[in-house]
Every structure is written in structure tokens, then in C-alpha cells.
Amino acid sequence: MSKQPPVVAELGRPETPEETAARKAEFSRNYRASQTFRNLIAALIITLAVVAVIIFAVPRGEPASTPEVDVARIAADVESTMDGPVIVPELGDFWRVNAAELQGGATTVWNVTLAPADESERGFIRIGQAFDTEASWAPQVLNGSAPTGATRIGGLDWDVYELAGRTDNNVIYALGTQAGDDYVLLYGSRSADSTAELAETLVPQIQTISEAE
Numbered sequence: 001m002s003k004q005p006p007v008v009a010e011l012g013r014p015e016t017p018e019e020t021a022a023r024k025a026e027f028s029r030n031y032r033a034s035q036t037f038r039n040l041i042a043a044l045i046i047t048l049a050v051v052a053v054i055i056f057a058v059p060r061g062e063p064a065s066t067p068e069v070d071v072a073r074i075a076a077d078v079e080s081t082m083d084g085p086v087i088v089p090e091l092g093d094f095w096r097v098n099a100a101e102l103q104g105g106a107t108t109v110w111n112v113t114l115a116p117a118d119e120s121e122r123g124f125i126r127i128g129q130a131f132d133t134e135a136s137w138a139p140q141v142l143n144g145s146a147p148t149g150a151t152r153i154g155g156l157d158w159d160v161y162e163l164a165g166r167t168d169n170n171v172i173y174a175l176g177t178q179a180g181d182d183y184v185l186l187y188g189s190r191s192a193d194s195t196a197e198l199a200e201t202l203v204p205q206i207q208t209i210s211e212a213e
Contacts, residue, residue: 069097071112078102078110085212086110087129087184087205089198093117098124107133107140114188114198124170125188125198129209132181135159142174142187151175153196154203161187175199180210
């Protein structure tokens with residue numbers, strides 16, 4: 001005797017072959033949908049785990065500081081090259097050196113760029129020692145500007161250049177003086193008082209350069 005198909009409670013009778021096939025197909029669809037959802041959740045968990053590893057495993061610390069410019073060493077090389085003394089600013093607590101280099105061209109220039117060590121202070125001053133030249137060199141780096149006056153600092157006579165709004169490199173003020181055969185120019189975006197204070201600290205070196213030539 002053949003076994004009769006079970007009665008399905010919801011139907012009150014045995015399933016037809018078509019109903020059985022439809023029920024199995026629906027079950028398969030639901031199973032696949034649940035698997036897709038589980039896979040999505042699993043992928044999300046894995047992604048979050050990778051992000052957590054990146055966040056917590058990467059070493060933390062302060063950003064790398066800008067390498068300090070050894071202006072004394074560079075200046076010694078320049079003095080050897082030029083066979084004469086060059087200006088080396090005394091930094092103290094206020095200034096730091098951003099750059100120091102010997103630049104060639106029609107006029108050879110020893111350039112030292114200073115900025116306040118305290119980043120809350122703004123501006124810069126560049127010290128340019130132009131070798132074997134006079135005040136006529138200054139307009140070449142000051143957009144053609146001629147002196148607007150003169151002053152006396154540390155017993156030396158200085159040319160004054162007031163350039164607010166006249167240059168494209170943020171230079172607003174400059175002081176220049178002759179140092180033997182060289183011309184020394186301090187120019188940048190600091191105030192007249194700040195530039196004068198720096199100029200005064202350089203006077204002994206300027207006098208030494210004057211005496212050596």
C-alpha cells in the first residue's frame with residue numbers, strides 16, 4: 001500500500017505537487033535572503049574591525065618638527081668660499097632660522113631668513129649680505145624701490161625703505177647699510193621697530209666686516 005501524502009493543517013488536505021514546489025521555492029528564497037543579510041552584517045563587522053585596527057594600531061605622536069638649520073656651519077662654508085666674514089645672527093629666544101644659503105647670480109648674496117620662534121608672532125626678516133656691491137643693489141630685491149629716508153642705528157647710518165603695498169613678496173619694510181665692500185639689507189614683513197632691533201644686534205659684525213675689507 002502506497003503512503004499517502006500528509007495532510008497540511010493550513011489546507012485541511014494534502015499538498016498538491018505544485019504547492020509543494022512553490023513552498024520549497026519560497027523557502028529557498030527566504031533562506032537566500034537571510035544569508036545575504038547575514039553576509040552584509042558580517043562584512044560590516046569586518047570593515048569596522050579593520051578601521052578600529054587602523055585607528056588604534058597606527059603610532060600616535062607629535063608631528064615631525066622642521067629640521068633645525070645649522071646656520072653657523074653653513075656660514076663657515078660660505079666664509080671659506082667667499083674668503084671673508086659673513087653675518088651670523090644671534091638668535092636668542094625670539095628668532096629661529098628658516099633658511100640660510102649662498103645665492104649666485106649677477107651679485108652673490110648670503111641670505112639668512114629669520115622668523116619668530118613663537119608661532120603666534122607673525123612675519124619674517126631676511127638678512128641679505130650682497131658681496132662687492134653698494135646700495136644700488138637693494139632695489140633689485142625690493143621691486144625697484146629706492147630709499148625713502150635714512151636713520152642711525154648702533155652708530156651706523158642706515159637707508160630706510162618703506163614699501164607697504166608696493167611688493168608682491170610681503171616685504172613692507174627694509175633697512176640697509178654698507179659693510180666695507182658689501183651691502184647688508186634687512187627686509188621683510190616685520191615692523192620698523194622689530195627690524196631696527198635686529199639691525200642693532202648685527203652692528204658689531206658689520207663693523208668687523210668693514211674692518212676686514
